[in-house]
Amino acid sequence: MIYKVYYQDSKLEMPVREKTNSMYFEAENERAVRKMLKDQQINIEYVQLLEGAYLEYEKQSEDFKLQENLSI
Incomplete structure (x- = not known):
């Protein structure tokens, strides 16, 4: 399954929508x-499961790339 992770670069700052980043992972479940x-x-x-039409839509984005390593 493919998951989209929404995140902020720092745990110390208050979340601000304009500074939200995202990355994609293939995993068995959200816990993984x-x-x-x-x-x-x-x-x-937030960790969001992508499937069906929404997954196909995300794959069309130039930012769609499954993470292979965790060098953020």
């Missing part, structure tokens, strides 16, 4: 995604 990111110094806002 969060486990992959547990050592990163980011503030995870």
